[in-house]
Amino acid sequence: MNKNFRLEIFKKASLCRNFEERVIENVNNKKITTPVYVSAGQEFIAATLSSICKKKKIKPLIFGQHRCHSTYLAFGGNIIKLIDELLGRESGCTKGKGGSASIHSKDINMFGHDGLMGSNGPIGVGACFATKKPTIIFLGDAAAEEDYVLGALGWASHKKLPILFIVEDNDLSILTKKSVRRNWNMKDVARSFKLEGHDIKDDPKEIEKHSNLFFKKPMLLNINTNRIYWHAGSGIDNKKTFDRFRNEKTKLGNQAIKIDEQYKINIKKLWKLQLEKQ
């Protein structure tokens, strides 16, 4: 992967991370009072996929899950509208009704999630079938276990849809680890349904490696990642959790540090402005 592209991806990740840091701050100071599902730690998935789509000039249909701030932001969702959404305002991207978990945006073809985990699996498959448009469905490692997700995978494969299933595998269902819930993995499930299936890290290079086949045939990427904050809310389960963002920043050096500093300042400003409007 060339460095410019890697920095491009880092930019998006930095946007997402700095946004989430402000979310955490505003949960702690009680400016945000509804539940939030923070995606910090997992942002390189959306950042990389959206950068690849941009490069390919593809604007996919997006079926996000509940933990979707990064999905929305990385794919170009309006940041002010997301701030307003989390503050419960009518000017929010889901008119203040959706909160953190049901983000919807016509502008970026992102369809709202209803809160029933995994329902976006079959729904996304149906939308892809009916439109034949490139479609990305985001699932958690637990949502992927839902019966109706598995049925939808099989049918998407049978119909050879231009679809990309992304399992954001943080090895947690609230606090229950995968090993308590199952002894199989999604890559094998996908392959048994004759989908292109891979189990990879949330390292941009690994994701990019498979991008040649994106939307050319139905594919599932189980992407191992880490959730830094609580399932819902601002606490931290484990301080030692690997942080891809910090890792990339260190690896990319000065340029990344500068990008990140600038985002920090800009996003702080935006939050401040929106909060003052109350």
Added chain:
Amino acid sequence: MEITVRETIKKTVLKHLKEKNGLILGQCLSAVGWVGGTIPELTEKEGVIELSMADVANGGIVVGAGLSNRRPIYVIRYQGFNWFNAPIILNYACKSKELWNVPCPIFIRGIAMEGSIGPVAGSSHCSLYYRMPGVKIISPMTPKEYKLAYKSFMNEDEVYYVSEHRASYGNHKELNDFLSDDVDIIIFSISITRFEAQKVKETLEKENLKIAIANILWIKPFEIKDQWLRTLEKSKHGGIILDDDYESGVASDMAYQLMKLSSKKVEVMGLKNQSAGFSKKSDNLPPNEKEIIKKIREIIKKNVNYKNTL
């Protein structure tokens, strides 16, 4: 110290596992507070079974366990998830005894809660079960009622849908009916609205309105006590049913049944006909004291006007 609903449930589950060779199944039972402190902190070997996320299949797995003699308790953390959890329970467990003479007793703990939790999860969804045969529905809000629910379940071989509400877990008081032959209106209340009904009575009685309260514990079969009917019949302005579910389900059916058995009108008040969101503004909450009082005043006014036109 008096024991709360929370402690009662936890003790009941413990007894079920330790003394009755029972099981408890559900998602993420052992994580984050053990379902509001209602589950004993035991292991799988001791009967606390973590299911995967496959909600529809999970309902079926529990039905299978129900065919054994282990009388599974099934935790549905938010009642809205019944849209996925209920199909195999309703179409197999609830029919098994009638069709094949094979009972499938399951104690389903459906938990309601509301306030900023979005479009699908919250409130009571008893109506989903109510319209189907082969299920008993009970909504205990006090320690004694919870014990009664469990005891009845253990004495029978039926599917029990136990409609809990998180806001009742801290309660340690019993809730009594107030009935008399001389009231303005009788409130029939279900689930969490029962606490609100008590407040309504207190407030309105300061204005010299006489309010009767009938606490609905058994939803299906709907157990109508003679004394409730008598109070309703003798009331000046009829009755009102309060529910934590949408109005067009359980509550409307109960109102119909009460009206068939009396000459009085019975109104209903439940969740509004709209989806809830995550923000406070877009909540869809069960009727609160203020709203109930407003509705009661409207009923009385309408009734008086109507009588005056006769």
